[in-house]
Amino acid sequence: MALKTERSQHLYQQALDVIVGGVNSPSRSFRAVGGETPIFMKKAQGAYFWDEDNNRYIDYLAAFGPIILGHAHPEVTQAIQDTAANGVLYGTPTEKEVQFAKMLRQAIPSMEQIRFVNSGTEAVMTTIRLARAYTGRDKILKFAGCYHGHSDLVLVAAGSGPSTLGIPDSAGIPVSIADQVITVPYNDLDALKEALHHWGDQIAGVLVEPLVGNFGIVPPQPDFLAQVNQLSHDAGALVIYDEVITAFRFHYGAIQTYYHVEPDLTALGKIIGGGLPIGAYGGRREIMDKVAPMGPMYQAGTMAGNPLSISAGIACIAALSKPGVYEELEQKASTLVQAIEKLAEQYNITLTINQMKGAFSVYFSDEKVIDYEGAKRASSEQFAQFFRYMLAEGVYLAPSKYEAWFLTTAHQEVDIQFTIQAVEKAFQKMAER
């Protein structure tokens, strides 16, 4: 089936003129999957969206994570409409912010005190500043391949060895900033020990995606998180969990409450806004006391805690608290994963899948993926072929081999079966090449 994309192509040409690269976030471009025109969507409902050429897709992107209830969920939509009718921004405190902070703290008790911000980037950026303010140290340790937004400090890649400092991963980041960042491989405790041995007394915070979502879904090895805590604390550094993807994705709570390990600071985003812009950070009261107006660390926001984002977030989190939600997401993902593995065998396609509950990632690789280097070795070319065949069959995957498939409560059995048929057609074509 050839996909009709005339209107998307037309809009993309216009977009290229006025919007840099034609997209408002580089991950929306199709450059990683062959450089074709990205599809312009005009409408979304439940598990589907429709593009400008009226093609329908089953959506496994879920807007890179937030849309866990599917599109235009009635309770979230109602909350947004009701709130909008009473004014969208006050610049004053509101009762709903208090209500929402209490809901989050109940689900993630290490967040004794919370501050709402507007994006995951802001949330992580501020936890780093806070770790520095609290410890009086400057350096940050992070893990290769984990993505933490686009603030300067976290756009730094590994240097040439575990005990070297970082190099800027983007133009515009001074070497003096990259110098403050140490990067070690995820799931590699020896590298972490070596780096802490070298730099431990200068490190303010150890920042980690406790379960990785940014080079596919990569769970921590047993004991990894407990050791990260122990080793970091022994060195006098704070532990910061970036749970922007993971919070409320796998169970009602965060990865820290799933594995029973507590960081000092946590950053949230994505799902907690029900699809509207949001971020939040929090942690122990004695640390949060450093934040203005209580303490000397400054952080602020005109839009922070705005009524629309907070109301959408409350409605989303309330819907996720209903019994059976996460079991159902997992069951749908498992059906897909098992079918994909079986079809891959049938069509002689080599792949490996990492699944965590209702999310998974497919690597065209013959090895189990436990770190960024492993994810990089998976075939980009095969992923690009697979992506394009799936798109033509009406299944929208994230346009990068490093992203996950996200199940939503809106996906129905018929959608799962439709997707399995699409996978079979895609594998058939890949096998013929």
Ligand code: PMP
């Ligand atoms: N942290 C993680 C783990 C993320 O996946 C992302 C976004 N993909 C961010 C931070 C940044 O969030 P935002 O795009 O809302 O700034």
